Amino acid sequence: MSPRALGGPPGGARSRRSHCSRRRPSRGQEPRGRRRRRPAGPPPPALRPGPPTLHEILQARFPECFVDCFGCAACPHPAAARRPVWPGRPRPRRVPPSGSSQCQPPPDRRPRGAATPARPCGPPGAMAKKAPGSIYSVSGDGKTPSSRRADGRADQGATARTQGTPGGRLAVPPRETWTRQMDFIMSCVGFAVGLGNVWRFPYLCYKNGGGVFLIPYVLIALVGGIPIFFLEISLGQFMKAGSINVWNICPLFKGLGYASMVIVFYCNTYYIMVLAWGFYYLVKSFTTTLPWATCGHTWNTPDCVEIFRHEDCANASLANLTCDQLADRRSPVIEFWENKVLRLSGGLEVPGALNWEVTLCLLACWVLVYFCVWKGVKSTGKIVYFTATFPYVVLVVLLVRGVLLPGALDGIIYYLKPDWSKLGSPQVWIDAGTQIFFSYAIGLGALTALGSYNRFNNNCYKDAIILALINSGTSFFAGFVVFSILGFMAAEQGVHISKVAESGPGLAFIAYPRAVTLMPVAPLWAALFFFMLLLLGLDSQFVGVEGFITGLLDLLPASYYFRFQREISVALCCALCFVIDLSMVTDGGMYVFQLFDYYSASGTTLLWQAFWECVVVAWVYGADRFMDDIACMIGYRPCPWMKWCWSFFTPLVCMGIFIFNVVYYEPLVYNNTYVYPWWGEAMGWAFALSSMLCVPLHLLGCLLRAKGTMAERWQHLTQPIWGLHHLEYRAQDADVRGLTTLTPVSESSKVVVVESVM
Numbered sequence: 001m002s003p004r005a006l007g008g009p010p011g012g013a014r015s016r017r018s019h020c021s022r023r024r025p026s027r028g029q030e031p032r033g034r035r036r037r038r039p040a041g042p043p044p045p046a047l048r049p050g051p052p053t054l055h056e057i058l059q060a061r062f063p064e065c066f067v068d069c070f071g072c073a074a075c076p077h078p079a080a081a082r083r084p085v086w087p088g089r090p091r092p093r094r095v096p097p098s099g100s101s102q103c104q105p106p107p108d109r110r111p112r113g114a115a116t117p118a119r120p121c122g123p124p125g126a127m128a129k130k131a132p133g134s135i136y137s138v139s140g141d142g143k144t145p146s147s148r149r150a151d152g153r154a155d156q157g158a159t160a161r162t163q164g165t166p167g168g169r170l171a172v173p174p175r176e177t178w179t180r181q182m183d184f185i186m187s188c189v190g191f192a193v194g195l196g197n198v199w200r201f202p203y204l205c206y207k208n209g210g211g212v213f214l215i216p217y218v219l220i221a222l223v224g225g226i227p228i229f230f231l232e233i234s235l236g237q238f239m240k241a242g243s244i245n246v247w248n249i250c251p252l253f254k255g256l257g258y259a260s261m262v263i264v265f266y267c268n269t270y271y272i273m274v275l276a277w278g279f280y281y282l283v284k285s286f287t288t289t290l291p292w293a294t295c296g297h298t299w300n301t302p303d304c305v306e307i308f309r310h311e312d313c314a315n316a317s318l319a320n321l322t323c324d325q326l327a328d329r330r331s332p333v334i335e336f337w338e339n340k341v342l343r344l345s346g347g348l349e350v351p352g353a354l355n356w357e358v359t360l361c362l363l364a365c366w367v368l369v370y371f372c373v374w375k376g377v378k379s380t381g382k383i384v385y386f387t388a389t390f391p392y393v394v395l396v397v398l399l400v401r402g403v404l405l406p407g408a409l410d411g412i413i414y415y416l417k418p419d420w421s422k423l424g425s426p427q428v429w430i431d432a433g434t435q436i437f438f439s440y441a442i443g444l445g446a447l448t449a450l451g452s453y454n455r456f457n458n459n460c461y462k463d464a465i466i467l468a469l470i471n472s473g474t475s476f477f478a479g480f481v482v483f484s485i486l487g488f489m490a491a492e493q494g495v496h497i498s499k500v501a502e503s504g505p506g507l508a509f510i511a512y513p514r515a516v517t518l519m520p521v522a523p524l525w526a527a528l529f530f531f532m533l534l535l536l537g538l539d540s541q542f543v544g545v546e547g548f549i550t551g552l553l554d555l556l557p558a559s560y561y562f563r564f565q566r567e568i569s570v571a572l573c574c575a576l577c578f579v580i581d582l583s584m585v586t587d588g589g590m591y592v593f594q595l596f597d598y599y600s601a602s603g604t605t606l607l608w609q610a611f612w613e614c615v616v617v618a619w620v621y622g623a624d625r626f627m628d629d630i631a632c633m634i635g636y637r638p639c640p641w642m643k644w645c646w647s648f649f650t651p652l653v654c655m656g657i658f659i660f661n662v663v664y665y666e667p668l669v670y671n672n673t674y675v676y677p678w679w680g681e682a683m684g685w686a687f688a689l690s691s692m693l694c695v696p697l698h699l700l701g702c703l704l705r706a707k708g709t710m711a712e713r714w715q716h717l718t719q720p721i722w723g724l725h726h727l728e729y730r731a732q733d734a735d736v737r738g739l740t741t742l743t744p745v746s747e748s749s750k751v752v753v754v755e756s757v758m
Contacts, residue, residue: 184458186388187380189471190384190543191446191540193536194537196438197478198481199505201478204431207431208432210418211416212418212419212420213428213432217435225436225468227642228437232448235448236450239723240456242552243264243449245554250617250718251702251720253620253699254698256609264445266596267444268548273589275534277508278537280361282530282534290522290526293332299336300335300339301335304331304335333514345588348592355585355587362578365538373546375567380542380543386535387538394528397528405485406488407490408485410497411483414498437606442610443606443613444547458634485512486500488518489518512529513526545570549569549570595676595680604661608658614647614651618643623643626646702717
């Protein structure tokens, strides 16, 4: 270091002034050209070494984990060449000979404070394994290198997450976390509480005996819904990874992550169509007279009747038609929905042309989703404060308006009155289980992605219980809103309430719009309802896209990181889904939508996914072991009921309902009239099997590629691959967080860690 940096003049440097112009030094002052000797003593404060960084502490504590190469599997470097690199020693650059398979050396030593991952230490094949009396112990068998993935290929996470600055390499930003914990709560509420809570749960209640449906619903929620809901959130928080890399906890079953990515991609593709239809209805609501309230439009038929009462129908003569069929055939609401919005064709084999008005609404919805997701959880966590809370305000307003209408009390009584004869029907239990897994958004991987952005010590147990209660409470509360309106509509038409109850799109775009036309100030109530519908679907949609993008970006190794990576990935995902959605805005688009809804994200696929999640965590990884991991995060062990459910009750419930779904399978029929052709049904089963087969195919592929006996393969392929955050939070035997000196330790206190892409 030059003397100038130490505060002295440049040694031996002559002044640029001429000799004549130099100022003579005064008495007692040293001439400028003479070098001043600095007195002995401690260095100035600017040069004193600061406190060691976490990287330097770990590097000194576990020197064998930091070698001068990337630590690739089957590394040909001899043990003597893999010398430790201490904080003050630069990394040597060694160029391997041409054609050699030696590991490429990393860049020069990173600047102070830059994150450097720990390399696999110990003998080749050392794996992290839990041992009595310590958090980890080293066990090297020389067969399955810890720096390799469980399927034998190079681990994508074995490269550094922070690249050096030389050569213009960009530093990979650390994983985001929620700004505040309420962001996570609101995001989960927005994703899980969606259209299914409003339009499917009330319909299942009236279909399965009213209030008696609540008995199997609550029981299955306690046995299956809440335990798996908690399992997915805690697993994402513990592994700090998306839906795919979270299964590094048991790499042999990483196919569960690929299956969830396939399911959530299907959901993101077809679910947004409901938003497009709701947006179209919302735009059409800003008129003096609702277009679906009157006849005389270009899309109406000559048989259209604006006001139809069954008392008038009973006094008239009919030709082979019932009053219900005549009412539906002549309703302007039905004609607006089928002839104007859907432009329904004769079947799946007649696709027809694009509906440009609905296409523009679809494009607007995808633009909204993109700008909600493109900046990550920092922007998503703020938007959900409005999209998740405002629908509750609208529900309260609609409930107050509904209970004041005539006939509303009859609808609420029908909603709550139990029919005990339905309790013994298997279909009631199947519908309850399917609704639980669908409304809780289980098996989609989005809850895992949301949980991965939590702090490591966040109380995910409390959050899961609160979110489950909010979800089920919203479904129960929405039933009062819906049945008060349906009771009013049944009273106005003079029919039983079972004749007007609808489910799914039929409730949102037929039953409720028809009820709105009978109210005063109909455009106001229509706009409120469809705005609520749009918000309920919007937050579920963009959180689902967030979960898909999180799992996708976690797959990319750090060497592929580039600026605006997330923004471009979100744009490509939205563009691809929009292109697929164009098939659903044609004249035959409704038939395509029903295929996606009935097969791709059905209860069968979600139950299959939930069953394997419980089996892997409880029986392969270990239920007690995972309970210890949760206790490491939140500070205490959850209720033993969770462990019992993961191990016994939940897998039995999932498999039982899954078998009932398969045994009582019925082919898809649209509107009880159109039967899908064989190739349409085959297409639907292809959607379902594309996700369900990911688990067994990935498992068989890993077992076939591995070497050794079957027992050795199983042992090696089920060893977890830990991330760097586990070293900081779980290496309590080495007291890493309390280290203040840079001294090596003995062989007995080493920790093995493999970095995964996080």
